[in-house]
Amino acid sequence: LVAEMRSKGIECNVHTYSALMNVCIKANELELAQDVYKQMLDEGCTPNLVTYNILIDVYVKKGQWEEAVKVLDTIEKQGVQAEVRTYTTVISACNKSGQPEQALKVYEKMLNAGVKPSATTYTALISAYGKKGQVEKALGIFKDMIRRGCERNVITYSSLISACEKAGRWEMALELFSKMHKENCKPNVVTYNSLIAACSHGGHWEKASEFFEQMQTQGCKPDSITYSGLITSFERGGQWRRALKAFEQMQAQGCHPD
RNA sequence: GGCUAGUAAAAUGUCC
Numbered sequence: 694l695v696a697e698m699r700s701k702g703i704e705c706n707v708h709t710y711s712a713l714m715n716v717c718i719k720a721n722e723l724e725l726a727q728d729v730y731k732q733m734l735d736e737g738c739t740p741n742l743v744t745y746n747i748l749i750d751v752y753v754k755k756g757q758w759e760e761a762v763k764v765l766d767t768i769e770k771q772g773v774q775a776e777v778r779t780y781t782t783v784i785s786a787c788n789k790s791g792q793p794e795q796a797l798k799v800y801e802k803m804l805n806a807g808v809k810p811s812a813t814t815y816t817a818l819i820s821a822y823g824k825k826g827q828v829e830k831a832l833g834i835f836k837d838m839i840r841r842g843c844e845r846n847v848i849t850y851s852s853l854i855s856a857c858e859k860a861g862r863w864e865m866a867l868e869l870f871s872k873m874h875k876e877n878c879k880p881n882v883v884t885y886n887s888l889i890a891a892c893s894h895g896g897h898w899e900k901a902s903e904f905f906e907q908m909q910t911q912g913c914k915p916d917s918i919t920y921s922g923l924i925t926s927f928e929r930g931g932q933w934r935r936a937l938k939a940f941e942q943m944q945a946q947g948c949h950p951d
Numbered sequence: 952g953g954c955u956a957g958u959a960a961a962a963u964g965u966c967c
Contacts (some may be wrong), residue, residue, distance in 0.1 A: 712957040746958050753960085777961055785960055816961040823962085851962040858963085894963085921964040928965095943962040951964090 703785030705736070711744045718750055726751045742768065746779055753786045758795060761786040767801065774806065781814045784821075793821035793830065810841070816849045823856025828865070831856040845873075847881055854887040882908070886918045893926030898935070901926035917943075917951050 698705060705713075710733040717726035729747055733740065740748070745768050757837050761783045768775050780803040787796035803810060817839040833881065845928040850873040857866035870888055873880060877918060880888075885908040885921040894899035903925050908915065915923075920943040927936035943950065 706956095708957045710957085715958060718958090719962095723954045741957095743958050750956095752957060781960055782958095788961075810959090818961090820961060848962045853962090855963060881962095883963045888963095890964055916963095918964045923964095925965060 707741055708947045714747045723751055723755050739779050749782045758790040777811050784817045788817045788821040793847035812846050816852050819852045826860045828856045828860035851884045858891035858894050862893045866913040882913050889922040893922050897929035898926040
């Protein structure tokens with residue numbers, strides 16, 4: 694299509710180039726997306742914020758957080774005000790690359806620019822710290838979130854509970870789980886999976902079992918990750934009979950082992 | 952002067 698446009702003397706503009714870059718991302722042709730961007734510049738077409746957002750996406754998919762941050766710098770240098778999603782996407786790049794401190798820098802930049810973080814922004818930061826086992830830092834972000842009046846959602850809580858699991862803080866995981874309940878935030882299968890993993894990690898197979906039962910009475914269907922967590926908790930507790938029983942139950946429910 | 956085209960993103964286990 695682009696070739697046809699050229700042959701007919703129709704010029705590509707910022708919209709067509711941006712759309713084209715996005716198509717490349719969808720097709721997982723990340724290098725091509727970058728080529729399109731370069732060509733756009735060569736043709737003297739000026740990128741706008743949408744283009745930059747897409748370019749940041751390219752770097753997110755490539756796992757290149759430094760490049761994502763550079764794009765953000767470029768945006769700022771041009772005196773353009775980045776959007777919430779721009780910052781959040783850069784934070785997500787840092788999260789994927791295991792760079793919580795870099796994510797925090799972007800977050801601070803965002804606040805300095807007077808841009809209000811969204812629940813997704815906070816959750817990405819929480820996840821970044823959680824992955825590194827820095828649960829206290831993750832909690833700090835969570836408190837910030839509350840202080841600034843941002844709504845917490847099921848993903849926020851699941852991230853936090855998972856952060857507790859990685860840090861070996863099962864009691865804190867339980868606390869967060871009840872806090873979540875108080876806020877009328879309904880847990881889903883991921884939340885329960887994280888919670889069961891936290892109990893398992895803490896050596897509490899009874900608790901893991903209890904939540905396994907609870908999730909089902911709440912209409913939450915266990916998946917292979919749930920069973921994996923549960924069986925692991927039995928294994929750690931030397932409960933091989935229970936482990937075997939859980940394994941059989943899993944198959945009886947049509948959930949296949951992986 | 953009005954309308955109209957393009958972009959996302961955050962959570963879970965085991966083993967390796």
